[in-house]
Amino acid sequence: MAAEHAGGLIQVVALLGAAVVAVPLFKRLGLGSVLGYLVAGVAIGPFGAGLFNDTQAVLQIAELGVVIFLFVIGLEMKPAQLWHLRKQIFGVGALQVGVALAALTAVITAAGYPWKTALVGAAGFVLTSTAVVMSALGERNMLSGKNGQSMVSVLLFEDLMIVPLLALIPMLSPNQAESTKPLWQAVGTPLLCLAAVVFAGLYLLNPLFRLLARFKAREVMTAAALFVVLGSALLMETGGLSMAMGAFVAGVLLSESSFRHQLEADVEPFRGLLLGLFFLAVGMSLDLKVVWENWQTVLLGVLVLVDAAFICIYAVARLTKSSHQEALERAAMMALGGEFAFVLYGAAVQQGVIDSGFNAQMTAVIVLSMALNPLLVMAADKFLSVRKEERPADEIDEQHPVILVGMGRFGQIVRQVLSAAGYRLTIIDLDEELVSGFSNVLDIKTYFGDASRPELLVNAGIEKAELLIVAIDDPEKSLQIIGFARSINPDIKIVARAYDRMHTYRLYEKGVEEIVRETFDSAVRSSKAALRQLGMPAALVEEVGSLYFKLNRTGMERAAVLYDPDIPSFTNQALIDEVKRQNRYEYETVQELIGRYKMDNQADGDS
Known part of the structure; x- marks a missing residue:
């Protein structure tokens, strides 16, 4: 008995030790925590050090990390915000899944596999890893951005797609007549379970938490939070939906609750630990023997499927009016298989749609695509940074008390007034054509560079400057520039151009002395002109x-x-x-x- 306990403790220590060593190392190398977890899983798994044999048992427990992660995302996404994203979810999501599924099925069929096998293999790869993409978005602070919201929308649609895909497997099976459920049962059960989660979220959960709060027992509130997450996940899984979708719906329904922040704080430690365990378990499931024996097939599968998915995602993003940068970023982050493939392939093997050999090879392809994804994202980032600023920032050889960032239609007028009043300015802009025109044609010294980069502001003399004028129309960069300027020179005075009302609020939070809304003065002047025309x-x-x-x-x-x-x-x-x-x-x-x-x-x- 003691030996069994010792063996279990050795496994726990191995899991923690592998994460503690690998994750900081890979983050230091700039490869991200996900790849660190995956490599650590391979190292301690059955095909590495052999400390674990039953990786499926570990994976089933670890999937709770994804479930809790989706619950936290749901807490941060209000119903109104979700409704606002409905076109992204059911429009862009459906288009991306449809195009990628058709293309990848054609690719696998061209490799000589039957169309049913190809369809199942492609479907598993199309269902992008929610855990990998969400983790990457969180690490890069992209969850609330436009492109991040688009990716979250597509992931939500893909989570919903697991239901019809699992329902499709029995129809593709050779024993179709024996295994297919009645249509009313296949559709009605998931809808009933979803309705139960929504009903509980709307009418039961808030009263429950108010009641428990009266007892002032923090551990009971934590237990209740986990009960809600796991209960909603279990109910959804019973109905054939994904556990992650159930937790997400519960989170959305509690997003406007007064207990939202406490719930998030209660489940956060479990989220991080179990999500790391999930990636470790995925790494353990990589069968190195299959990879070694079929290395050419597996390697070719990874390259071809990742490339095909990348092209499809990029094309759909551009078709739906995303910029080149957003489309490239989305394609790089989403061109990989996901954890739902393991469920889909397992069901397909049971129904005789695919054989165990194809399952093992595709599982290896999926895991390797997840492992290589951070490298693909790094390559895209490097490409975008090179494209964005092909020439290096100018060396700033003169420093003045006033720094002006932005020489567009707004900044030009500011410069003219200050120059006419006798002040000298250090001017920075990111538009090469403008910089060249002002410097070489109009003899107005303007430096090329991205002022959101701290080193450029330091070269411009931000530490000693008396006044910073931010006249650019990019709200996020504006806030970055102001934040760094304040941190390095707390006494500097700041005049900032506000893009809209929301940007104005955030500038007030930064303590900006003078905020100029770019259309406010002209709009007031227009109103005065209208009143005069009306006879006032x-x-x-x-x-x-x-x-x-x-x-x-x-x-x-x-x-x-x-x-x-x-x-x-x-x-x-x-x-x-x-x-x-x-x-x-x-x-x-x-x-x-x-x-x-x-x-x-x-x-x-x-x-």
């Missing part, structure tokens, strides 16, 4: 414009305190209430001004 006296027009300008600036400061980047603007009730209050106050105050003006003019006329 010019003096009153100027007073109305000045009053509105003052009220709006003050209101923006109050609203900025209530802004939360994690909550879509039209679902942030506190912010909505404040904006409505400001609108009423602006109307009443302007009407009062107009009323006073009319009374004063009437009194002057009477006298």
Whole structure:
């Protein structure tokens, strides 16, 4: 008995030790944590050191890491946000899966396999690894970005696709008549389970957590959080849906709960540990014997399928109006197989659709595609960085007290006014044509470079500068530049161009002294012109414009305190209430001004 316990403890220590050694090493090399976990899994698995034999048992437990991860993602995605993404999920997602499935089926069929075998093999590869892509998006802080949201949408659709694909397997089976479920059962059971999860999320979970909160027992709340995650996952799996989808739906339904942050904090330690264990288990499942005996087939399979998937994903992204950079980034991150392939291939083997040899080879292809994906992403990043800035940043040989970032239509006017007033500026812009034109034609010294790179700002003298003017129209880069400037020179004064209301709120959070909304002044001037055309006296027009300008600036400061980047603007009730209050106050105050003006003019006329 003691020996058995010791053996189990050795396995636990091996898992932890492999992660502790491999992950920091691979992150230091710039290869990411996922590849570190996969390589560590190969090293300690049955085809490495042989510390584990039953990798499927480890994989089943480790899949809970993916489940909890999807629950956390759901907590951060409000129902309104999910509804906003519906076209991405069912439009882009369906198009990407359909195009890739057709192309990869054709590729495998061309290799000499029957069409049924090819269809199942392609379907497994098309279902991209949710765990790998989500981890990569999280590490790169892309989950809330436009391209990150597109990838999340496609992943959600792929998670939904496991249901019809598993239902398709018996129809492809030689014993089709014996194994196929009635259609009502195949469709009705998943829908019933989904309805049960939604009902519980809407009507039962919040009262449950309120009740448990009264007892002030933190461990009970943690147990309840895990109960919700695993219970919803189990219910979905019972209905034939994916466990991850069940946890995601539960997370979305709890995303507006007052317990959201506590739930996230409770499950976070389990998420990280189990997700790492999942990647270790995937690495263990790589059968090196199969790879060695069929190395040419496996290697060719990885290269051809990854390339075909890459081309399909890139083409769909461009077709749906993504930029070249976004499409390339998405293709690099999503051109790999996923964990659902193991489930799909297992069912196909049981039904006699594919044989065990094809299953072993495709499983090896899937695992290797997951292992090589970080390298593909690194290559895409390197390519994009080279394309984005083919020439190196200019050496800045003169430093002035004022630094101006951006010489577009906005920045040009700022420069003209300051130069006319006698101030000298250090000017930086990323547009080669503009930089060349101003420097060589108009004799306005302008330096080429990306000011969001800290080394360029240091070369420009940001540590000693008195004033930084950020006149670019990229909100994210603007915030990066301001954040670095503040960190290295806390006393620097900053004037920043705001792209829109949301960007304005975030600039207030950064403590920017002067925020200039790029269309605000011109819009107020246009409003004043409209009032004059409507017959309002010019003096009153100027007073109305000045009053509105003052009220709006003050209101923006109050609203900025209530802004939360994690909550879509039209679902942030506190912010909505404040904006409505400001609108009423602006109307009443302007009407009062107009009323006073009319009374004063009437009194002057009477006298």
